[in-house]
Amino acid sequence: EAAVTQSPRNKVTVTGGNVTLSCRQTNSHNYMYWYRQDTGHGLRLIHYSYGAGNLQIGDVPDGYKATRTTQEDFFLLLELASPSQTSLYFCASSAQGDTQYFGPGTRLLVL
Amino acid sequence: GDQVEQSPSALSLHEGTGSALRCNFTTTMRAVQWFQQNSRGSLINLFYLASGTKENGRLKSTFNSKESYSTLHIRDAQLEDSGTYFCAAEGWGSNAKLTFGKGTKLSVKS
Numbered sequence: 001e002a003a004v005t006q007s008p009r010n011k012v013t014v015t016g017g018n019v020t021l022s023c024r025q026t027n028s029h030n031y032m033y034w035y036r037q038d039t040g041h042g043l044r045l046i047h048y049s050y051g052a053g054n055l056q057i058g059d060v061p062d063g064y065k066a067t068r069t070t071q072e073d074f075f076l077l078l079e080l081a082s083p084s085q086t087s088l089y090f091c092a093s094s095a096q097g098d099t100q101y102f103g104p105g106t107r108l109l110v111l
Numbered sequence: 112g113d114q115v116e117q118s119p120s121a122l123s124l125h126e127g128t129g130s131a132l133r134c135n136f137t138t139t140m141r142a143v144q145w146f147q148q149n150s151r152g153s154l155i156n157l158f159y160l161a162s163g164t165k166e167n168g169r170l171k172s173t174f175n176s177k178e179s180y181s182t183l184h185i186r187d188a189q190l191e192d193s194g195t196y197f198c199a200a201e202g203w204g205s206n207a208k209l210t211f212g213k214g215t216k217l218s219v220k221s
Binding site: 031033040041042043044045048050058059088090094096097098099100101102104105 | 141142144146152153154156159161197199201207208209210211212213214
């Protein structure tokens, strides 16, 4: 059974829309991450967390909020979506100083 | 500039042959991870190395932190090896953050 799941798998919204991407991990990992993947840029870190209630800023945080409600659940929030946020979003989890395990990804299209 | 420079950006192999992918780091890194992204977009873990060499089947990876590079060797390439390969490095004091290279797109042909 997949240890990192993401929902939805695909999402279409309009400019200015409100979007929440969800991630759940059953690895008992402390660390969780949100990345975006765009052609020509590889994967870039948006936000990450090392425990419930904790939030750390990644490398491309502008326009995104995140919330870690439990050890298992990490959410990415786009409160005013823009076309530049059209991307493939990945969630990952890890223990400290160990392999990151990725979810299947969410494709977001902002019209 | 980029902290993780990955080469080549694209590679074509015939079945049964092999090659090496490389990542150079502009700063000292604590660990490196290699992934394959398949045609469905899934990221598959290949290796995590804090030093030395690991081998798994037809794949072998080395991480030389002192000289700031890592390699991924593929031997006896198969069609299912096609995809994009990423290295990602964790810096010292980076609080477990990974910085990704831009990937190597591998095509294996019969």
